[in-house]
Amino acid sequence: MTAVHHIPAQPADFPFAPDSLALVVIDMQRDFLLPGGFGESLGNDVALLRAVIDPLAALLAAARAAGIPVIHTREGHLPDLSDCPPAKLLRGNPSHRIGDAGRFGRILIRGEYGHDIIDELAPAEGEFVIDKPGKGAFYATELSDVLVRNGIRHLLITGVTTEVCVHTTVREANDRGYECLVVSDCVGSYFPEFQRAGLAMIAAQGGIFGWVADSAAVRGALESAFSPIPAQ
Numbered sequence: 298m299t300a301v302h303h304i305p306a307q308p309a310d311f312p313f314a315p316d317s318l319a320l321v322v323i324d325m326q327r328d329f330l331l332p333g334g335f336g337e338s339l340g341n342d343v344a345l346l347r348a349v350i351d352p353l354a355a356l357l358a359a360a361r362a363a364g365i366p367v368i369h370t371r372e373g374h375l376p377d378l379s380d381c382p383p384a385k386l387l388r389g390n391p392s393h394r395i396g397d398a399g400r401f402g403r404i405l406i407r408g409e410y411g412h413d414i415i416d417e418l419a420p421a422e423g424e425f426v427i428d429k430p431g432k433g434a435f436y437a438t439e440l441s442d443v444l445v446r447n448g449i450r451h452l453l454i455t456g457v458t459t460e461v462c463v464h465t466t467v468r469e470a471n472d473r474g475y476e477c478l479v480v481s482d483c484v485g486s487y488f489p490e491f492q493r494a495g496l497a498m499i500a501a502q503g504g505i506f507g508w509v510a511d512s513a514a515v516r517g518a519l520e521s522a523f524s525p526i527p528a529q
């Protein structure tokens with residue numbers, strides 16, 4: 298039987314088996330993180346999300362060194378928008394709507410430059426990239442199959458934004474029986490108050506749908522669980 302390891306976390310230590318752990322990186326796309334993309338078209342200051350990049354790059358490197366599976370997601374739609382519900386397309390008053398021409402190609406459209414992941418966190422060969430039309434990573438995607446096929450039960454969740462795609466994905470995962478630890482400095486929001494409240498909601502009520510820890514705690518646990526970390 299695989300030994301159980303722990304990450305110091307809120308509201309309590311996060312138990313995991315090394316062979317069932319994966320790192321999930323949600324929607325670290327140019328459309329959300331660069332000026333001129335979808336995030337800014339919604340009226341947001343994208344600079345607030347960029348604080349996530351350095352700690353997440355370090356965690357990604359640690360996950361790769363430990364050899365745990367890495368799963369990236371990208372929010373976006375088919376060029377004909379047939380997978381974009383009218384409610385999502387027409388809601389609000391953005392300067393550019395999904396599918397409009399933007400600085401990095403058509404906004405939030407698969408295959409466009411802006412839809413892809415930022416250079417700093419580009420997926421490595423063999424890592425999973427899940428394209429999702431919704432906010433949650435399970436809805437209308439192959440994520441469940443990837444997790445089952447690879448025996449993954451424990452998820453380290455990172456990416457953007459904390460209160461939208463991260464929360465939706467954690468709630469979806471929790472309902473399906475996955476144990477989720479959200480890495481506090483590797484998730485970001487355009488709204489500091491949502492960042493605080495979003496993280497607090499996860500760990501409140503005894504960890505109502507997950508655990509929260511910072512990346513230093515996670516990296517420390519990876520180093521001891523996977524020691525000696527194989528040379529790259």
Ligand code: TIU
Pocket residue numbers: 323324329336339372432457458459461462463487
């Ligand atoms: N607008 C916002 O906060 N988020 C999104 O639209 N998508 C994700 O969170 N990825």
